[in-house]
Amino acid sequence: MWFDQHVHMEHGPYTPLxxxxxxxxxxxQVAQLxxxxxxxxxxxxxxxxxxxxxxxxxxxxxxxxxxxxxxxxFLDEIRHDYPIAVGLEMDYVPANRTGIRDYLRRYPxxxxxxxIHFIDEFGLDVSEMKDQYQTRDPEQIWSTYYQYxxxxxxxxxxQAITHPDLPxxxxxxxxxxxxxxxxxxRFVEALADNxxxxxxxxxxxxxxxxxxxxxxxxxxxxAKAHLRITLASDAHExxxxxxxxxxxxxxAKECGIKAVNAFSADxxxxxxx
Ligand SMILES: [Zn+2]
Ligand SMILES: [Zn+2]
Numbered sequence: 001m002w003f004d005q006h007v008h009m010e011h012g013p014y015t016p017l018x019x020x021x022x023x024x025x026x027x028x029q030v031a032q033l034x035x036x037x038x039x040x041x042x043x044x045x046x047x048x049x050x051x052x053x054x055x056x057x058x059x060x061x062x063x064x065x066x067x068x069x070x071x072x073x074f075l076d077e078i079r080h081d082y083p084i085a086v087g088l089e090m091d092y093v094p095a096n097r098t099g100i101r102d103y104l105r106r107y108p109x110x111x112x113x114x115x116i117h118f119i120d121e122f123g124l125d126v127s128e129m130k131d132q133y134q135t136r137d138p139e140q141i142w143s144t145y146y147q148y149x150x151x152x153x154x155x156x157x158x159q160a161i162t163h164p165d166l167p168x169x170x171x172x173x174x175x176x177x178x179x180x181x182x183x184x185x186r187f188v189e190a191l192a193d194n195x196x197x198x199x200x201x202x203x204x205x206x207x208x209x210x211x212x213x214x215x216x217x218x219x220x221x222x223a224k225a226h227l228r229i230t231l232a233s234d235a236h237e238x239x240x241x242x243x244x245x246x247x248x249x250x251x252a253k254e255c256g257i258k259a260v261n262a263f264s265a266d267x268x269x270x271x272x273x
């Protein structure tokens with residue numbers, strides 16, 4: 001049985017102001033069909049009023065509209081009825097580290113996923129900004145991305161770092177493996193030193209790049225360092241829960257990974273591959 005550590009319920013009828021249980025149950029039903037015994041529920045941290053000013057740019061500013069308490073109260077109400085862990089996916093923005101720490105302290109999360117979605121105001125996975133991949137220097141994008149990822153891993157704020165080679169999402173040209181390999185090593189070292197997990201995220205197979213995050217070379221480094229690994233669909237709709245986990249399992253094994261981990265209120269569990 002798997003644990004899907006990264007599931008959003010924000011599409012469909014669900015908003016952090018209105019929480020139909022029937023919507024939650026659809027996620028649970030698909031989980032059962034795909035042998036997923038538990039779900040790590042997260043929302044994007046930028047959806048909440050309390051995150052105002054913590055993320056860069058107008059795109060984020062417009063989205064801080066829901067009270068955080070609505071979300072956490074709902075999950076507190078249902079957490080004993082469903083096999084879920086209560087989490088948040090929060091961006092790491094180096095300049096706002098203190099504010100992010102204070103924001104995360106507002107609730108005793110079971111786990112927090114750290115993400116790098118932004119370099120300055122450039123949203124790496126925001127489709128209306130994707131032209132910027134063609135005007136920015138790829139080496140600059142990727143080195144900044146891993147610099148931020150290393151800082152996120154070392155920040156003490158997160159249990160896992162998500163989709164850890166996100167800039168490949170649209171399939172634009174990447175720096176060479178020789179350029180990226182030292183970044184992979186430094187990033188893995190930071191994760192190992194701080195006991196932070198690396199996420200295998202199958203959502204990349206649903207994106208133009210059609211690849212699981214992260215690249216096998218990064219997973220090989222993770223295996224050598226015996227990092228904790230989480231498994232994630234990054235589903236935003238029920239039908240994507242646990243999707244492509246067999247492919248993720250195969251990739252992980254090929255890269256030398258022996259087990260994945262599940263973070264929940266009961267602690268950290270290991271699931272052999
Ligand atoms: Zn994300
Ligand atoms: Zn996500």
